[in-house]
Structure formats: C-alpha cells, structure tokens
Amino acid sequence: MRIAFYGSSLLSSYWNGAATYYRGLLRDLAPRGYSITFYEPNAFDRQQHRDIEPPSWAAVRVYPATEAGLRSVLAEAAAADVVVKASGVGVFDGELLEGVVAASRPEAVRVFWDVDAPATLAELRADGPGHPLRRALPSLDLVLTYGGGPPVVEAYEGFGARRCVPVYNALDPDTHHPEAADPRFAADLSFLGNRLPDREARVEEFFLRPAALLPDRRFLIGGNGWGDKAMPANVRHLGHVGTRDHNAFNASSLAVLNIARDSMAAVGFSPATRVFEAAGAGACLVTDAWVGLELFLKNGEEVLVARDGADVAAHLAALTPGRAKAVGEAGRARVLAEHTYARRGAQVDSLLREEAARKRASHSARGAA
Structure with a gap:
C-alpha cells in the first residue's frame, strides 16, 4: 500500500519532538509492504539542522512553506492508498488537512495522526464546530494519537471521530541502545x-x-x-x-x-x-x-x-x-x-489493513447497488 504522510519533519528533530516517533513507526511499516512518501515543509530552520539523511525506507518531499508549495504536494494525495495528516506541521495546518482529504480517493484510508492530543483537543473545545479538524472528522476513517489513553479516545469520539486509537511512543533498539559514557x-x-x-x-x-x-x-x-x-x-x-x-x-x-x-x-x-x-x-x-x-x-x-x-x-x-x-x-x-516500534508497527499495520478492507467492501457494495 502507498502511504502519503504529511507531517512536520522526518529529517530533522530540531524543534520537532515527533521526529523519533515518525522514524520508528515508518521504518517498521516499510518492510510490511508499504511504500511511504513523507511530505515536510521547509520551515523553522529544520532543513539546516537535519540529523538524518533521506532514508531508504521512505521517500521525503521537502516543499516550500508557501501557498504554492502547499498546492504542489496536495494533489499527490490522490495516488495514495493511505493518506495521513499529522498534527503540528506548523505551516498551513488547516489548509493541508482540508486539501489532502479533498484530494484523496474515496476508497483511500484517511487518517489524522495527532502527536499532541491535549493541545489539539483544547483547540477543538475553544474553536467549536468551525475548527478545520472538526469539519474534517466525518470524512476521516481513523484518528491515531501519540498518547492519551481513554480520556483522549472518549474526547475524540465525543467530537464525532469514527474511531480513535492511541499508538504510543516506543523504542527502536537499533537506534537507541546502550553506549559508552561521554x-x-x-x-x-x-x-x-x-x-x-x-x-x-x-x-x-x-x-x-x-x-x-x-x-x-x-x-x-x-x-x-x-x-x-x-x-x-x-x-x-x-x-x-x-x-x-x-x-x-x-x-x-x-x-x-x-x-x-x-x-x-x-x-x-x-x-x-x-x-x-x-x-x-x-x-x-x-x-x-x-x-x-x-x-x-x-x-x-x-x-x-x-x-x-x-x-x-x-x-x-x-x-x-x-x-x-x-x-x-x-x-x-x-x-x-x-514497547518497541516493531510492536507499534504491527498495531498500525493491522489497523490500516482492517480499514482498507472495510472501505473496499463498502465501495464494492455501493458499486453493486
């Protein structure tokens, strides 16, 4: 399956605490049969503070942090089987969410991946029905969260999410391991x-x-x-x-x-x-x-x-x-x-395949009707 993942940055952890999380999960998903493209804006000096080179397990598209740059990557959502918009991209977040939902195919699995659920939920409560995520929730198949447990699941479902599942942080033992003291x-x-x-x-x-x-x-x-x-x-x-x-x-x-x-x-x-x-x-x-x-x-x-x-x-x-x-x-x-990313990757793989099968069945049923 092809994943189009729109997030803050895969290449840089500079002012970007989610980098380790993205890397651990996507690195595990790739050998499970996913072709991944990660879209990140050239913003906040992150490209000047890269701490990994573009990896073998994901293609990375760095786009200008402008309206033209945004338009240049939105259409590519149409080629994906799974479209992921992460929270906290920091540049045109609302427009990016609305754009990738609109561009994705009806049978694609649409995911909002929240890496700061407490902050996002506070925004939803403050902004009301006009918040871009509130408007997009009926079109989303899954909300995945970096953490939060039952309180976050209940809050998202209360706002109308079809399904919310926490996918917790974890360890990539190949990346983080014992080392000599420095x-x-x-x-x-x-x-x-x-x-x-x-x-x-x-x-x-x-x-x-x-x-x-x-x-x-x-x-x-x-x-x-x-x-x-x-x-x-x-x-x-x-x-x-x-x-x-x-x-x-x-x-x-x-x-x-x-x-x-x-x-x-x-x-x-x-x-x-x-x-x-x-x-x-x-x-x-x-x-x-x-x-x-x-x-x-x-x-x-x-x-x-x-x-x-x-x-x-x-x-x-x-x-x-x-x-x-x-x-x-x-x-x-x-x-x-x-608590390894291999376990978290297996969890995400199962969720995505389950949702893809559900959408295929629904699409076939509508076609037969």
Missing part, C-alpha cells in the same frame, strides 16, 4: 527537552529545585530555548542535542529525568519519546508522576517516580551506581519486551 554529558542528573510555556514551571520544580537542594551534585540540561533562563550554579546548559548524541547523553549520567508537559501530565497515558530513548540506553530513569505510567514501567523497579522536586532530590541523594544500573537494566528489559 565526558561531554557527565552529570548526576540530566534532562533533555525544549523550553515550552506548558513545561517550564514543571522544569523549575522537578529539575531546577533539586539542583538548588543539592548544590554539590552536577546537573545537565539540553534542549532549545534555555540559554537565558536563570539556573543554579551547578546546572550546565548544552543547547540543542541532536538525536545522534542521545544515546551518549542518556548513558553518561547517574540518572536521566523525564518531565511531562502540563497538558500531557493532566491527561496521562502519554509517555514521551525520551522515556523510551533513555530506557533503551539503559539509563536509570526518574520521571514525574502521571496517570497510566504503570502501563509502561513499574515504579521502584524499572523507573523512579517523583511527585515533586523534593522527591527528585531524595531519589538522587539515595541513588548509588549499583542501584542506578539495576533500575536502568530492568527498564530496558521491559521496553524491549513490550
């Missing part, structure tokens, strides 16, 4: 994440507060936007860390911290890609608490859960290298057994 990333606690309005207060609580409480420990923060943020003297800031360095980043500190954004934490059931990258590298993961975490990792054995910054500081103060290694190895074993 002195560039040496620390007692490291955190990797871009500075965003609905994350900053939680970073202050779960990362900067423990740093202040433990002035003799070394803290490391990577990600865009933190350069002018006031931080304790024992915090070192790196800036953007490309995906090629994530294994070394995760392997070089005593523990790695995951901090959910406000909206993700509120909805729950939303493990970030960082969770699986860190676990895949064998890192001892410390995470803020959110509903649904136990579906992915077991507290106290495969991950250390913190309710606030004081808990993070307590975990770090008590953590020995031996204990950190044991937690990291247990977390890695769990994600390798249950």
